[in-house]
Amino acid sequence: MRCLTELAMNEEALVHSVGGPHLRARRIMSLGLSPGARVRMVRRAPLGDPLEFDVSGCLLMLRSEEAAGIVVEG
Amino acid sequence: MACLADPASADLRFVAVGNPNTGKTTLVNALSGSCLRIGNWPGTTVERVETCFPVGDRHACLVDLPGAYSLAAGTAEERLTRDELLAARPDAVVDVVDASNLERNLYLTLELAELGYPLVVALNLLDEARARGLDLRLEVLEERLGVPVVATVAVREQGMEGLVAAALQARPATLRLDYPESIENAVARLEPLIQHPSRRWMALAALSGEPIALDEPASRLLETLKVELVSLGVDPFLGIVGTRYQAAREIAASVQATRPGVHRLTETLDRWFLHPWLGIPLFLVGMLLVFRFTFQFSDPWVGWLGQVQEVLGGWIAALPLPGLLASFLADGLVGGIGTVLAFTPVLFFLFLALSFLEASGFLARSAFLVDRLMKAMGLPGRAFIPMILGFGCNVPAISATRTMESFSDRLRVAMAVPFAACSARLAVFTLFTSVFFPQHAAVVVFSLYLLGLLVGMLTALALGRLTPPSQAGSAMELPPYRIPTWKVVWRQASARTWSFVEGVGGAILVSVAAVWVLLNLPPGDISQSFYARLSMGLAWLLGPLEIHDWRLAGALLPGFVAKEVVIGTLGVSYLQADPVAPMGLVEGLHEITSGLAGALWATLQAFPALLGLPGIHLPPPEAPEGLPAALSQSMTRSGALAYLVFVLLYTPCVGTLMALRLEFGRRWAALSAVYQLLVAYALAFLAARLPL
Numbered sequence A: 001m002r003c004l005t006e007l008a009m010n011e012e013a014l015v016h017s018v019g020g021p022h023l024r025a026r027r028i029m030s031l032g033l034s035p036g037a038r039v040r041m042v043r044r045a046p047l048g049d050p051l052e053f054d055v056s057g058c059l060l061m062l063r064s065e066e067a068a069g070i071v072v073e074g
Numbered sequence B: 001m002a003c004l005a006d007p008a009s010a011d012l013r014f015v016a017v018g019n020p021n022t023g024k025t026t027l028v029n030a031l032s033g034s035c036l037r038i039g040n041w042p043g044t045t046v047e048r049v050e051t052c053f054p055v056g057d058r059h060a061c062l063v064d065l066p067g068a069y070s071l072a073a074g075t076a077e078e079r080l081t082r083d084e085l086l087a088a089r090p091d092a093v094v095d096v097v098d099a100s101n102l103e104r105n106l107y108l109t110l111e112l113a114e115l116g117y118p119l120v121v122a123l124n125l126l127d128e129a130r131a132r133g134l135d136l137r138l139e140v141l142e143e144r145l146g147v148p149v150v151a152t153v154a155v156r157e158q159g160m161e162g163l164v165a166a167a168l169q170a171r172p173a174t175l176r177l178d179y180p181e182s183i184e185n186a187v188a189r190l191e192p193l194i195q196h197p198s199r200r201w202m203a204l205a206a207l208s209g210e211p212i213a214l215d216e217p218a219s220r221l222l223e224t225l226k227v228e229l230v231s232l233g234v235d236p237f238l239g240i241v242g243t244r245y246q247a248a249r250e251i252a253a254s255v256q257a258t259r260p261g262v263h264r265l266t267e268t269l270d271r272w273f274l275h276p277w278l279g280i281p282l283f284l285v286g287m288l289l290v291f292r293f294t295f296q297f298s299d300p301w302v303g304w305l306g307q308v309q310e311v312l313g314g315w316i317a318a319l320p321l322p323g324l325l326a327s328f329l330a331d332g333l334v335g336g337i338g339t340v341l342a343f344t345p346v347l348f349f350l351f352l353a354l355s356f357l358e359a360s361g362f363l364a365r366s367a368f369l370v371d372r373l374m375k376a377m378g379l380p381g382r383a384f385i386p387m388i389l390g391f392g393c394n395v396p397a398i399s400a401t402r403t404m405e406s407f408s409d410r411l412r413v414a415m416a417v418p419f420a421a422c423s424a425r426l427a428v429f430t431l432f433t434s435v436f437f438p439q440h441a442a443v444v445v446f447s448l449y450l451l452g453l454l455v456g457m458l459t460a461l462a463l464g465r466l467t468p469p470s471q472a473g474s475a476m477e478l479p480p481y482r483i484p485t486w487k488v489v490w491r492q493a494s495a496r497t498w499s500f501v502e503g504v505g506g507a508i509l510v511s512v513a514a515v516w517v518l519l520n521l522p523p524g525d526i527s528q529s530f531y532a533r534l535s536m537g538l539a540w541l542l543g544p545l546e547i548h549d550w551r552l553a554g555a556l557l558p559g560f561v562a563k564e565v566v567i568g569t570l571g572v573s574y575l576q577a578d579p580v581a582p583m584g585l586v587e588g589l590h591e592i593t594s595g596l597a598g599a600l601w602a603t604l605q606a607f608p609a610l611l612g613l614p615g616i617h618l619p620p621p622e623a624p625e626g627l628p629a630a631l632s633q634s635m636t637r638s639g640a641l642a643y644l645v646f647v648l649l650y651t652p653c654v655g656t657l658m659a660l661r662l663e664f665g666r667r668w669a670a671l672s673a674v675y676q677l678l679v680a681y682a683l684a685f686l687a688a689r690l691p692l
């Protein structure tokens, strides 16, 4: 179990749980990052933040403090 | 095709629902673009698109509901979509689904199925899905959901007849999700107490913690049920949402043989545009291009509209009318209409650029690139584009705040935007700097731009301290790059421009007429007019800013209407107005047509000029002959600097105020005007005291 920010570039994992405030968690899940989804780290923005992820072919951007609330496995 | 004039008389009501970026706008356009009406949802700034078209011998109206990832009201758009769906049962819900992104899109589809309304799925972007190597079994999807699934490619208008035919026959979905037993039991007890066709969906939403309005016995039971579930160790939210995600994932897997990969083109382009160190320079070049595009293309048309206005003035002067009436017609009426129209080319081209950036996927990229900078001000990355657009024209910049989701973020950006020195203010800057700071013109103008930016950023920052940050966070999708259809972008830009003319034109006309009354009554010398008297009072107020001449103070009054007229008014009050030379009909027509040809030619020439390197130089000042000399007599350099700072910071124009009013209501518009005046006065006061 790690948090999403700890993925290496291009590394894939399975979402275990989405934490953080309720509204934010719901929003992140509605974008496709729900428990059981496959996620791959794509890149960091030029200024270091936010991060870009690939969830089943769909690209999402998350600030690191938001990504830190997401626990992944594998 | 005949458009239906009155949507109320339609006998079929369809609604289009779908995730953002699924091509829903394009699809609605393809269904019946020529009958499109674009407005706002009542009391909101969310765009409402409706189109009515004949189907056989009946009339159907299709309302495009705002993009939503789910029916849980996380954003203003999602709330609208949900409320609209619950308010009345449509004859069919058209669910627009991105074929290459089934897993996520089906979540919404499952919720729509739960509503129990007639449903049809438009599997859009099928061409893109195929190009990404996806092999989709539509019949499996149809069977699993129990609703018709129609393959569409909205950009090529493919599948539209099939979609309409399916919508006519749509039935409620047969699919029924099975939730964990404890939740199903709770739903079974709550459902009978809800009077609504979609009671199963409502019971589920209420249990998962959505704010659903229930009557007294139902909400009492809901509390009991929640307590019971928690005592069983069940989190109803995770149980319900989790079941739906799992089902969506499972259905998606059964429909597609392979998992979708990343869009090829997107992968390649992002390697450049989001490159660790090339990304930001490329983005800045892109923004520069947007501005060049806007001004290269709009300048000829602004010029031509000015010419038309002059000709009309000349024709009026040639009529046998009393002087005062002729002056009112030429300056008050034609001048007013001219002022409104002078906005439209810049607006149209900026809106065109904005629509393109939005639909192509670039807007989301810009948010990704500059998010870090915006975060420092407590704003989401999406705040950047509206702020930058403000340097072109404040009006579209304020409309562009719509691309942000949270109200408080939108408001903060909109309060900051008016301090961005728009191109109209530049004309005043160049004239005054050429008179008072000829050696340092560029430095002074550049500092003014910086000052405006700084004041805007501080405003956004300070307001952020007062309002709570948005709860939803700033996670968002980076949609694949797509080439938007010219038709959709063009139509969107014209509709937005038109809604400005409609919403703001009246206010501008009235203010121009009011300025005419001030300047011309009582008839005679301008120094005896109401304008002069009012200006003298104003000059007394502005005394501490080293602005003593009433003619200078007075020009700020029409400057409230539009900054474009400041120099003209200064010219009139210092040099007296040149009587307008009467013009013959033929001569005028010739001028208008040759002007039109010139504008067309200049627009064509702008294409190659777009690619050239932008020169960084100030445009030459434009002013009536003799005005610079008169100005230099009437104020000191300190006064001139204070004047420029004041012009930079006070109310940019009636258009901006009205745009603020349209987006945020009267109170915020008034507050922003007062705030701008206070800031302008305070900083101009300081500027007047700078040792020059």
Ligand SMILES: Nc1nc2c(ncn2[C@@H]2O[C@H](COP(=O)(O)OP(=O)(O)O)[C@@H](O)[C@H]2O)c(=O)[nH]1
Binding pocket: B019, B020, B021, B022, B023, B024, B025, B026, B027, B067, B124, B125, B126, B127, B128, B152, B153, B154, B155, B156, B359, B360, B482, B483, B484, B485
């Ligand atoms: N290749 C392809 N592109 C499409 C299709 N439908 C829409 N698009 C493009 O997708 C982008 C987003 O479309 P838009 O209608 O603005 O999406 P909305 O956010 O759902 O309203 C635009 O650039 C469209 O031209 C389609 O079926 N195939």
